[in-house]
Amino acid sequence: MTVEGRHLPVLLEEAVAILQPRTGGRYLDATVGLGGHAEALLIESAPTGHLCGMDRDVEALALAKGRLSQFGDRIELFHGDFAMLGAIADENGWAPFDGILFDLGLSSFQLDDASRGFSFMKEGPLDMRMDRQGGGKSAAELLTRLSEREITRLLQDYGEERWARRIAARIVEERRRQPLTSTVQLARLVAGAVPRYAWPRQIHVATRAFQALRITVNDELAKLTHGLQNAVELLVAGGRICVISFHSLEDRIVKETLRGWARLKPPRVHVLTKRPIIPTEREIEANPRARSAKLRAAERC
Ligand SMILES: C[S@@+](CC[C@H](N)C(=O)[O-])C[C@H]1O[C@@H](n2cnc3c(N)ncnc32)[C@H](O)[C@@H]1O
Structure with a gap:
């Protein structure tokens, strides 16, 4: 990139x-x-x-x-x-x-700056706001507030993610244990939710989920x-x-x-x-x- x-x-x-x-x-x-x-x-x-x-x-x-x-x-x-x-x-x-x-x-x-939280390859805060001055909700805040159903919908609608339900269920399970705050934490969670045989060959398994979240965070x-x-x-x-x-x-x-x-x-x-x-x-x-x-x-x- x-x-x-x-x-x-x-x-x-x-x-x-x-x-x-x-x-x-x-x-x-x-x-x-x-x-x-x-x-x-x-x-x-x-x-x-x-x-x-x-x-x-x-x-x-x-x-x-x-x-x-x-x-x-x-x-x-x-x-x-x-x-x-x-x-x-x-x-x-x-x-x-x-x-x-x-x-x-x-x-x-933007992608390369780990502190912006856009990249699943780099440890950083789960932020993803293009305009950090604008006061919108970060990806971490969204994942804390949205219901499992809403998370499923956003993964399906904006990421065309087949495994949306499973990923959303894992997110909700994880946030009961501890807050979801980091990019790598989310990337690992997505990787754990999608069965290994279904991992895409061309892109990282978390690409679609990250894209869907970014589109939502920035409307x-x-x-x-x-x-x-x-x-x-x-x-x-x-x-x-x-x-x-x-x-x-x-x-x-x-x-x-x-x-x-x-x-x-x-x-x-x-x-x-x-x-x-x-x-x-x-x-x-x-x-x-x-x-x-x-x-x-x-x-x-
Ligand atoms: C692909 S980059 C543009 C690169 C640029 N054409 C260049 O050659 O360097 C897209 C840019 O659009 C900005 N952007 C995305 N959505 C925007 C919006 N709604 N209003 C203003 N800027 C936006 C992003 O912050 C990013 O800097």
Whole structure:
């Protein structure tokens, strides 16, 4: 997922080709992360292209700030949730944009920092909040409060986990004995709940459970729906929206949202990607994190 501690932007060339950055253009990176895509957009739109970048994660934003400072006042960064994009853009006088990018999920920087609790490979607190300033509930708090049935549902719905019931039962059993507070504790518990013969070959046995919890902790699917609806209103006619997702549920939301806009009378967008653009074998080899990426895009009518 990381190469020497860096985050490699996924589908970078493809996203830039879709967004067609140009001199004087105005762009929004709604998930600026460590600024990889943002940097490419700024280079391609030199010398006068402008980019607004936002992220829920203040720590990622601080790193993006360092990386992008070379672009001076061509870049504006903002700590915020893209579900609130409309209000944030209004307040800051940002809109309209010629191109908007969403690169969903986590950056390698977040995954690699054990203290964030995203990784089942590293001992850390069971946190998983992208925005630790925002005051939302951590994964540990959720697992303490939710009923066995609710835990089963979230594992099934957001992790497509076949062994959801067994894992939920183990979680409830464990929390009666001692609080569930650490990533490795949860990963071991999941491994113990799933029969050995059913362990997936390609991924760690706890991957799906961790993913489901992360999606719930950060309310990722509802935020994506709001973010997309806000974003399309901020585009100029001919402006483009480009979304890179890493999860089938996210991709479904993106696909249906873009198609829904295209079916309106008059259509709000023209869909540019009948099928999603996916990474080449070469990109996946260089960056396994790209494996499940899908890019969809549309142009505002
Ligand atoms: C895959 S990373 C982006 C990487 C970036 N494109 C780059 O090249 O460095 C996704 C980023 O989106 C942020 N994010 C996820 N959900 C968000 C939301 N609802 N609002 C704002 N940022 C969000 C995460 O904190 C993370 O930094």
